[in-house]
Amino acid sequence: MIRPLDTAARAELPHTLPLWQVAEGRDAILRRFRFADFSAAWGFMARVALLAEKHDHHPEWSNVWNRVEILLTTHDAGGLSERDVAMAQAIDAIAPGTVL
Numbered sequence: 173m174i175r176p177l178d179t180a181a182r183a184e185l186p187h188t189l190p191l192w193q194v195a196e197g198r199d200a201i202l203r204r205f206r207f208a209d210f211s212a213a214w215g216f217m218a219r220v221a222l223l224a225e226k227h228d229h230h231p232e233w234s235n236v237w238n239r240v241e242i243l244l245t246t247h248d249a250g251g252l253s254e255r256d257v258a259m260a261q262a263i264d265a266i267a268p269g270t271v272l
């Protein structure tokens with residue numbers, strides 16, 4: 173069982189992950205992406221899927237044509253944990269600079 177994120181780490185979230193927001197009504201973080209078209213969005217999702225397998229940490233996400241919404245929370249912790257922070261940082265690292 174992994175520990176939930178502590179208060180200090182939560183307070184740091186806006187600095188650690190400035191592109192992510194705390195999801196309303198969930199102990200989770202989310203980021204929205206917009207791409208040039210579906211193909212670019214799907215290509216990004218394929219790369220995130222590989223990251224999720226590598227981290228053994230899987231997003232709740234949705235795609236509508238060129239838009240992708242990724243929500244991260246840790247089911248094993250009942251909310252946010254360090255795994256979400258690590259996964260969000262890994263996603264940020266592969267997100268193209270040209271997200272529209």
Ligand SMILES: C[C@H](O)[C@H](O)[C@H]1CNC2=NC(N)=NC(=O)C2=N1
Nearest residue numbers: 228229230231245246247248249
């Ligand atoms: C058995 C397996 O390691 C677990 O179910 C992993 C897989 N991916 C996961 N993903 C997320 N988001 N939370 C988890 O607690 C989680 N647990």
